[in-house]
Amino acid sequence: MAHDIMILTETELRKAVRLDLDVVDVVEGAFKALATGDVIMPPILSMAIPAVNGEVDVKTAYIPGFDGFAIKVSPGFFDNPKIGLPSLNGLMILFSATTGLVEALLLDNGYLTDIRTAAAGAVAARHLAPSQVETAGVMGTGVQARLQIEAAHLVRPFGRVLVWGRDLAKAEICAHDIASTLGIEAMVEADPARLLAESQLVVTTTPSLQPILKAEWLHPGLHITAMGSDQSEKNEIDPKALVTATTYICDRVSQCERLGELRSAVAAGLWQKAEPAELGAVASGLAAGRLSQADITICDLTGTGAQDTAIATFARRLCAAAAAGTVMEV
Amino acid sequence: MAHDIMILTETELRKAVRLDLDVVDVVEGAFKALATGDVIMPPILSMAIPAVNGEVDVKTAYIPGFDGFAIKVSPGFFDNPKIGLPSLNGLMILFSATTGLVEALLLDNGYLTDIRTAAAGAVAARHLAPSQVETAGVMGTGVQARLQIEAAHLVRPFGRVLVWGRDLAKAEICAHDIASTLGIEAMVEADPARLLAESQLVVTTTPSLQPILKAEWLHPGLHITAMGSDQSEKNEIDPKALVTATTYICDRVSQCERLGELRSAVAAGLWQKAEPAELGAVASGLAAGRLSQADITICDLTGTGAQDTAIATFARRLCAAAAAGTVMEV
Numbered sequence: 001m002a003h004d005i006m007i008l009t010e011t012e013l014r015k016a017v018r019l020d021l022d023v024v025d026v027v028e029g030a031f032k033a034l035a036t037g038d039v040i041m042p043p044i045l046s047m048a049i050p051a052v053n054g055e056v057d058v059k060t061a062y063i064p065g066f067d068g069f070a071i072k073v074s075p076g077f078f079d080n081p082k083i084g085l086p087s088l089n090g091l092m093i094l095f096s097a098t099t100g101l102v103e104a105l106l107l108d109n110g111y112l113t114d115i116r117t118a119a120a121g122a123v124a125a126r127h128l129a130p131s132q133v134e135t136a137g138v139m140g141t142g143v144q145a146r147l148q149i150e151a152a153h154l155v156r157p158f159g160r161v162l163v164w165g166r167d168l169a170k171a172e173i174c175a176h177d178i179a180s181t182l183g184i185e186a187m188v189e190a191d192p193a194r195l196l197a198e199s200q201l202v203v204t205t206t207p208s209l210q211p212i213l214k215a216e217w218l219h220p221g222l223h224i225t226a227m228g229s230d231q232s233e234k235n236e237i238d239p240k241a242l243v244t245a246t247t248y249i250c251d252r253v254s255q256c257e258r259l260g261e262l263r264s265a266v267a268a269g270l271w272q273k274a275e276p277a278e279l280g281a282v283a284s285g286l287a288a289g290r291l292s293q294a295d296i297t298i299c300d301l302t303g304t305g306a307q308d309t310a311i312a313t314f315a316r317r318l319c320a321a322a323a324a325g326t327v328m329e330v
Numbered sequence: 331m332a333h334d335i336m337i338l339t340e341t342e343l344r345k346a347v348r349l350d351l352d353v354v355d356v357v358e359g360a361f362k363a364l365a366t367g368d369v370i371m372p373p374i375l376s377m378a379i380p381a382v383n384g385e386v387d388v389k390t391a392y393i394p395g396f397d398g399f400a401i402k403v404s405p406g407f408f409d410n411p412k413i414g415l416p417s418l419n420g421l422m423i424l425f426s427a428t429t430g431l432v433e434a435l436l437l438d439n440g441y442l443t444d445i446r447t448a449a450a451g452a453v454a455a456r457h458l459a460p461s462q463v464e465t466a467g468v469m470g471t472g473v474q475a476r477l478q479i480e481a482a483h484l485v486r487p488f489g490r491v492l493v494w495g496r497d498l499a500k501a502e503i504c505a506h507d508i509a510s511t512l513g514i515e516a517m518v519e520a521d522p523a524r525l526l527a528e529s530q531l532v533v534t535t536t537p538s539l540q541p542i543l544k545a546e547w548l549h550p551g552l553h554i555t556a557m558g559s560d561q562s563e564k565n566e567i568d569p570k571a572l573v574t575a576t577t578y579i580c581d582r583v584s585q586c587e588r589l590g591e592l593r594s595a596v597a598a599g600l601w602q603k604a605e606p607a608e609l610g611a612v613a614s615g616l617a618a619g620r621l622s623q624a625d626i627t628i629c630d631l632t633g634t635g636a637q638d639t640a641i642a643t644f645a646r647r648l649c650a651a652a653a654a655g656t657v658m659e660v
Contacts (some may be wrong), residue, residue, distance in 0.1 A: 002340070002341075005437070007337070007658065009658070009659070009660045010332070010660060011332075040377055040378070040379060042375055042376065042377045043375075044375075045372055045373075045374075045375035045388055045390070046372065047370055047372045047390055047392060048370070049370060049392050049399075049427075051394065052427065052428055054430050056390065056399075056401070056425070056430065058375055058388050058390070058401065060375070060377055060386065060388070062377060062379050064381065069379075069386075071386070071388065071403050073401050073423060073425075075425055075430030075431075076430065077428070077429050077430035080429055080430070083429075085429055085431070089430055089431055089432065090432075091423070091432055093403060093421070093423075095386070095403075095405055097379075097382065098382055098407070099407050099410055099413075099415055100384050100386065100405030100406065100407035100410070100419055101405075101415070101419055102419065102420075102421055102437065105435060107335070107432065107658075107660040109660070326658075328337065328339070328437075328656075329339070330339045330340060330437040330439065
């Protein structure tokens, strides 16, 4: 039976959906819904294709009260840069939550994932970082390094940013970009220990397979958001840091123990504490976050289908308001 | 980075892709590839949404040698008929198997699933049914009842069809449709025992939760294709029939033991035989199928992502040859 669907391109979505406090609130809403237990979020469908150095992930979640649910398909083909193409792509499909009909195709090439991932970092910073942040540090020099700092700055308007990366030339460009986007001081810090020492808020954004952040660098009044590890072989944070920290929080425990920093800490036999709380529970006041300015907090982000449903629903609404997109009868 | 994608609507796909021997061969190719072990086919992502009597399944498979792989999203919202909408919908997304870029959106509302499901029935009949089939029987009166008979007729050109359904009025319409499509005799048989007795090939196509086909109805020279059960609570075939039959074959063992007829036979403690062979192994000559005309064979179809990749790739090729579809830069 024919019906209309809305097709939204990356260009249209980039114009309509910006990284701002509205997006942060929408993503925070998804985390709070996760905390209530009424969200239905099946395990990620993941297919590795070693023959072409590729992988595909599919995420989804149904959030009661949202009029749609998204299915997101994220291919990562890591030989693409050799032929001038980006590694990451993908799209989101928005379905009616009452009829299951396709309502919109969001052909974002991963843009909405970038935004909702950065917004999750802002939710973590809002609820876990010390109230005063003078200096923020970022490890990694890619798209998320820039966006995580931009997002955190929405909730903690720090005046200085330190950037560390394995490639100092890329770190220079990243620092320059951050300085010009936010109009604040941003500079390279080649020594990660010093970056930690001078920062009250640190975001790790690398695909590292070995820890790049050592437990002995933790200090009172520090918050770390670790968003790089989203596969079972990745590990950015020294596993000892998770038990050294006052509080360690997961976006989703069932994902972090398979894909996040928690996996390495459990594998090393270090994690003996009770099951960690989730970010949505902290944001809802159902679980404790930072209890004192001297606490050391770590938030582990692996990325949830609930964020995808939230951003896709929000993006469709913004595009409709802007009369963007192409209607197609199918 | 902008690139072109092809958007294909249900109307365009219905015009370009017909249920014929070419489609049967394409789907048989997918099953043969599954048998070689080189296909990558992750478990189905399945999300039930009880609040709206809905569910969504996502299937995919990477088949070496195919230039694309499909991700299929199939929502089933079973209250839709109350508001005049079909229960089943969905779309397929075709990705490049070398770069992961979206190449085509096949907005088929489930049409390609109907075709590839029927084609799998033809593959089963081709390799398992007795060489001479005079009468074919079908249990159920929906879209698949019609298409399964049409597909089986491509490989076993029987002259007579018997149709059974709980609703005899619907069975009358189904028989009438089959007779006019195939130009052969087709009639209702209200007694399922007699339908079995008179048929050499029977296809069960219902969503039944209780067996509708009893083990005592099996007779030498019979082949049964059971395609109705694709969820863990469904069961069309008396579990005893699986052990009574000479040979029981799965489309995919790992799926049939969770979603197909095998599940019920295992749950009842009846299945004590070795692991069943798969249809692709039979089609490739790697496993035994029918060894004598007197054998009783059963093939259990739950639907595989490999079929989806095969039909989506083939549909894109047919549409390209017909210059059908809309190109969009995204």
